[in-house]
Amino acid sequence: MNLTLKIWRQKGPQDKGKMVDYKVSDISEHMSFLEMMDVLNEQLVNSGEEPVAFDHDCREGICGMCSLHINGEAHGPDRGITTCQLHMRMFKDGDTITIEPWRAKAFPVIKDLVVDRSAFERIQQAGGYISVNTSGNTQDANSIPISKHAADEAMDAAACIGCGACVASCKNSSAMLFVGAKVSQFALLPQGQVEATDRVKNMVAQMDLEGFGNCTNTGACEVECPKGITLENIARMNRELFKASLIKF
Amino acid sequence: MSVLDSKVPEGPIKDKWTNYKDKINLVNPANKRHIDIIVVGTGLAGGSAAATLAELGYNVKAFAYQDSPRRAHSIAAQGGINAAKNYMGDGDSTYRLFYDTVKGGDYRSREANVYRLAEVSSNIIDQCVAQGVPFARDYGGLLDNRSFGGVLVSRTFYAKGQTGQQLLLGCYSAMNRQIARGKIEMHNRHEMLDVVKIDGKARGIIARNLITGEIERHSAHAVVIATGGYGNVYFLSTNAMGSNATAAWKIHKKGAFFANPCFTQIHPTCIPRSGDYQSKLTLMSESLRNDGRIWVPAKLEDAKAIQEGRLKPTELAEEDRDYYLERRYPAFGNLVPRDVASRAAKERCDAGYGVNATGEAVYLDFAAAIERYGKVQAKIQGISNPSKEKITELGEAIVEEKYGNLFQMYEKIVDENPYKTPMMIYPATHYTMGGVWVDYNLMTTVPGLYCIGEANFSDHGANRLGASALMQGLADGYFVLPYTIGDYLADDIRTGVIPTDTKEFDEVEKEVKDKIDFFINNNGTKSVDYFHKRLGKVMWDKVGMSRNEKGLKEAMAEIKQIREEFWKEVKVPGSANEMNPELEKAGRVADFLELGELFAKDALVREESCGGHFREESVELDGEQKGEAKRNDKDFAFVSAWEYKGEPADAVLHKEQLEFKDIELKQRSYK
Ligand SMILES: Cc1cc2nc3c(=O)[nH]c(=O)nc-3n(C[C@H](O)[C@H](O)[C@H](O)COP(=O)(O)OP(=O)(O)OC[C@H]3O[C@@H](n4cnc5c(N)ncnc54)[C@H](O)[C@@H]3O)c2cc1C
Ligand code: SF4
Ligand code: FES
Numbered sequence: 001m002n003l004t005l006k007i008w009r010q011k012g013p014q015d016k017g018k019m020v021d022y023k024v025s026d027i028s029e030h031m032s033f034l035e036m037m038d039v040l041n042e043q044l045v046n047s048g049e050e051p052v053a054f055d056h057d058c059r060e061g062i063c064g065m066c067s068l069h070i071n072g073e074a075h076g077p078d079r080g081i082t083t084c085q086l087h088m089r090m091f092k093d094g095d096t097i098t099i100e101p102w103r104a105k106a107f108p109v110i111k112d113l114v115v116d117r118s119a120f121e122r123i124q125q126a127g128g129y130i131s132v133n134t135s136g137n138t139q140d141a142n143s144i145p146i147s148k149h150a151a152d153e154a155m156d157a158a159a160c161i162g163c164g165a166c167v168a169s170c171k172n173s174s175a176m177l178f179v180g181a182k183v184s185q186f187a188l189l190p191q192g193q194v195e196a197t198d199r200v201k202n203m204v205a206q207m208d209l210e211g212f213g214n215c216t217n218t219g220a221c222e223v224e225c226p227k228g229i230t231l232e233n234i235a236r237m238n239r240e241l242f243k244a245s246l247i248k249f
Numbered sequence: 250m251s252v253l254d255s256k257v258p259e260g261p262i263k264d265k266w267t268n269y270k271d272k273i274n275l276v277n278p279a280n281k282r283h284i285d286i287i288v289v290g291t292g293l294a295g296g297s298a299a300a301t302l303a304e305l306g307y308n309v310k311a312f313a314y315q316d317s318p319r320r321a322h323s324i325a326a327q328g329g330i331n332a333a334k335n336y337m338g339d340g341d342s343t344y345r346l347f348y349d350t351v352k353g354g355d356y357r358s359r360e361a362n363v364y365r366l367a368e369v370s371s372n373i374i375d376q377c378v379a380q381g382v383p384f385a386r387d388y389g390g391l392l393d394n395r396s397f398g399g400v401l402v403s404r405t406f407y408a409k410g411q412t413g414q415q416l417l418l419g420c421y422s423a424m425n426r427q428i429a430r431g432k433i434e435m436h437n438r439h440e441m442l443d444v445v446k447i448d449g450k451a452r453g454i455i456a457r458n459l460i461t462g463e464i465e466r467h468s469a470h471a472v473v474i475a476t477g478g479y480g481n482v483y484f485l486s487t488n489a490m491g492s493n494a495t496a497a498w499k500i501h502k503k504g505a506f507f508a509n510p511c512f513t514q515i516h517p518t519c520i521p522r523s524g525d526y527q528s529k530l531t532l533m534s535e536s537l538r539n540d541g542r543i544w545v546p547a548k549l550e551d552a553k554a555i556q557e558g559r560l561k562p563t564e565l566a567e568e569d570r571d572y573y574l575e576r577r578y579p580a581f582g583n584l585v586p587r588d589v590a591s592r593a594a595k596e597r598c599d600a601g602y603g604v605n606a607t608g609e610a611v612y613l614d615f616a617a618a619i620e621r622y623g624k625v626q627a628k629i630q631g632i633s634n635p636s637k638e639k640i641t642e643l644g645e646a647i648v649e650e651k652y653g654n655l656f657q658m659y660e661k662i663v664d665e666n667p668y669k670t671p672m673m674i675y676p677a678t679h680y681t682m683g684g685v686w687v688d689y690n691l692m693t694t695v696p697g698l699y700c701i702g703e704a705n706f707s708d709h710g711a712n713r714l715g716a717s718a719l720m721q722g723l724a725d726g727y728f729v730l731p732y733t734i735g736d737y738l739a740d741d742i743r744t745g746v747i748p749t750d751t752k753e754f755d756e757v758e759k760e761v762k763d764k765i766d767f768f769i770n771n772n773g774t775k776s777v778d779y780f781h782k783r784l785g786k787v788m789w790d791k792v793g794m795s796r797n798e799k800g801l802k803e804a805m806a807e808i809k810q811i812r813e814e815f816w817k818e819v820k821v822p823g824s825a826n827e828m829n830p831e832l833e834k835a836g837r838v839a840d841f842l843e844l845g846e847l848f849a850k851d852a853l854v855r856e857e858s859c860g861g862h863f864r865e866e867s868v869e870l871d872g873e874q875k876g877e878a879k880r881n882d883k884d885f886a887f888v889s890a891w892e893y894k895g896e897p898a899d900a901v902l903h904k905e906q907l908e909f910k911d912i913e914l915k916q917r918s919y920k
Binding site: 057089134146 | 315319334369376379387390409418421422429437460523524527531657658662827
């Protein structure tokens with residue numbers, strides 16, 4: 001198929017940036033979206049132009065690097081997938097496709113379609129861990145049984161890949177789904193209880209500091225999340241935060 | 250006389266590690282504060298090492314090319330991680346895990362290292378659970394296990410189909426705690442481009458900031474390389490797009506020997522290639538072989554009809570199917586080790602029995618498992634005389650619970666429903682057993698330079714068993730390196746900070762900058778990918794699943810030729826002082842173009858078949874094992890460690906003779 005691409009080009013953080021039109025032809029429906037981008041880039045290199053910079057690595061939906069806003073949707077049309085898992089069979093000959101970076105104050109553009117997500121790093125550093133040193137004499141893994149339901153639910157929350165689609169989809173650029181997922185994973189496990197109070201407070205405080213917006217329950221994040229992280233995680237985080245507010249040390 | 254000293258401690262194998270730990274030098278906590286360690290790579294190996302070293306009190310500087318440690322390619326591991334916990338009570342033990350790993354590796358690994366790996370395996374699970382890794386559990390709340398290819402016990406711990414992700418997030422969280430404490434200085438989006446040696450010791454690195462293009466100097470008392478495998482030398486592999494050999498290759502050029510480059514794992518269960526535009530291949534976890542049966546049509550005419558789209562697999566009667574693994578290997582069946590399964594698939598496809606348009610695919614069929622699970626479920630739920638539809642429905646639900654995300658992934662890529670029609674799979678490059686040579690301490694042949702995880706030549710010999718790479722990466726990082734490096738650093742407590750304004754740093758930085766300038770200014774005509782794809786094709790065709798003398802010699806000449814063209818014709822747009830993905834790729838492909846030739850040379854020298862390395866000249870000629878790979882222990886029970894001498898073809902071979910004192914060398918039979 002033949003396509004017209006409207007792509008955000010921006011030389012660097014200071015550049016204003018603009019949309020540029022490109023044409024690609026002979027695109028196979030079996031290609032992945034990023035393979036289509038490879039075709040475009042090969043074309044640009046061969047004609048001496050600078051290829052379009054975009055983040056990607058694993059190309060199998062797990063590393064969380066890829067991050068394109070396609071036709072106004074984070075990770076494009078189709079549900080439950082990342083950009084790298086999107087296939088060209090979702091498009092048809094003659095289509096015009098708009099490709100933009102994640103848009104959020106807390107995710108400044110580095111170049112073209114690449115954004116800086118280090119705000120997520122700092123939120124995790126604020127408390128997204130259990131304080132346990134590596135010693136080789138930690139208690140046996142089976143010494144605390146964990147109900148299958150709790151373990152499965154913790155796993156569902158832990159499936160978040162930190163891509164940032166939730167932020168990009170939210171009209172307030174809220175990071176509640178991302179933070180809620182991490183808080184939930186630990187809140188559901190006995191190992192996470194000891195530091196629960198500080199964890200939720202510190203992570204939420206850092207989130208606010210980074211300039212992410214508030215949650216107004218529109219649920220766009222849940223719809224675009226490639227890993228099926230549910231709004232239930234935001235509710236759980238709010239409960240944890242409420243619980244924490246009642247505890248005074 | 251070989252210059253290699255493996256430094257394996259004396260004493261019985263069971264006591265070596267314990268005795269060693271009792272006797273090594275330690276650095277006291279106050280002194281650790283004055284010691285810096287660079288860790289390049291923050292996947293499972295580097296991440297666990299960085300976190301643990303920082304916990305111990307060292308100052309760690311860590312580097313990764315992605316924008317977060319959480320995105321290292323370890324994240325993509327699906328199936329699981331082995332540990333000799335014997336929670337299932339099926340007879341597992343440290344010895345058995347040790348034995349399976351040495352046997353699975355076709356007797357080309359160092360016994361003492363493998364025993365230590367098996368020994369610390371159960372600590373890994375304890376540590377991960379304590380960090381909050383949500384491993385799968387049974388209804389009693391205890392940890393669940395599954396079994397993987399090449400073994401007869403269930404010892405694989407898993408977190409749905411995302412085990413690597415969860416383990417990496419565990420070690421990422423441990424890192425985050427240390428980053429917050431200021432004990433790890435994390436440099437994301439940085440690529441190490443060379444190592445700096447002072448007085449023969451590794452004392453720093455040169456790295457490029459991938460956002461600004463700035464070339465930076467970083468110094469330390471020791472340098473740890475944990476940059477993963479070199480599977481992308483094949484262009485197409487299950488590795489991430491950015492996975493590369495640059496750090497490993499650059500240290501090789503500065504004196505670290507490179508071991509067994511030809512030992513590469515071609516994984517049997519990957520989604521087949523669909524066209525020339527293909528950028529990478531996707532693995533379908535090996536755990537699928539627990540329940541999937543592998544087959545091709547028994548008759549050539551049926552195979553042809555399927556290839557041409559005239560016949561559907563579901564239309565083929567049971568007796569017209571050839572379950573070739575079950576036929577050839579009745580004891581292990583579909584669970585034979587990876588190398589055996591891959592070659593068997595290639596053999597069938599080469600003979601014309603392949604099942605997609607390219608003729609390069611075999612079926613992985615879940616129909617039998619769905620029926621089996623469905624019947625069991627019907628019983629459990631007390632449904633008498635369940636209909637066929639009901640059984641299928643119940644069975645599919647179980648299969649979905651076990652492999653749901655993999656099935657979904659398959660369907661998204663191939664656009665076929667694997668519950669209703671068998672999956673198509675074909676082997677693909679997946680893992681590299683070869684890598685930088687290290688001694689028992691995980692130190693390379695350069696003092697103070699360590700190598701861990703997939704990047705080293707590791708504990709897997711000529712073939713790695715499933716779920717053992719995660720185990721090795723975490724063993725190296727959490728439980729081995731933190732001890733062994735202390736022994737070395739005990740001499741450095743009075744050294745003080747290593748300055749970076751020295752001639753050694755000047756020189757290496759200049760080399761790095763010159764190369765970058767060359768790329769930017771070389772107004773060639775062809776893209777980096779053009780060369781990478783050509784290299785990949787030579788590697789796959791001539792240094793792939795089956796190798797012979799003629800092909801290997803041709804490969805060496807062809808790779809050299811491609812390399813020469815690359816340096817003349819490569820074109821890199823943009824500038825050096827900005828984010829420039831083409832420039833990053835150019836540097837990596839330049840290194841693959843050298844590594845590939847050494848790889849072929851190593852394969853040429855090893856005139857035996859063992860593990861993933863299959864030489865057509867070395868097969869059993871008769872008896873029960875006829876046609877199977879023939880290992881030659883008399884002449885080849887060694888690790889080949891290559892010393893850099895300029896051109897890859899001029900590399901000098903050093904042999905580390907392998908001794909087997911605790912395991913008897915045997916023909917590896919899975920019949
Ligand atoms: C699809 C897939 C599935 C797998 N499934 C399993 C499984 O189920 N069980 C199992 O045991 N094993 C599995 N493996 C193998 C296993 O995942 C890997 O061998 C292991 O995770 C490698 O870990 P590592 O830490 O050595 O390297 P990686 O995780 O690859 O990390 C490499 C690190 O090095 C950094 N890096 C690389 N080059 C540079 C440079 N020049 N400068 C700076 N940083 C650099 C990267 O940023 C990254 O942080 C699988 C592998 C793949 C590809
Ligand atoms: S919650 Fe979903 S959308 Fe948000 S970062 Fe995690 S995986 Fe991405
Ligand atoms: S590239 Fe890794 S999730 Fe898309």
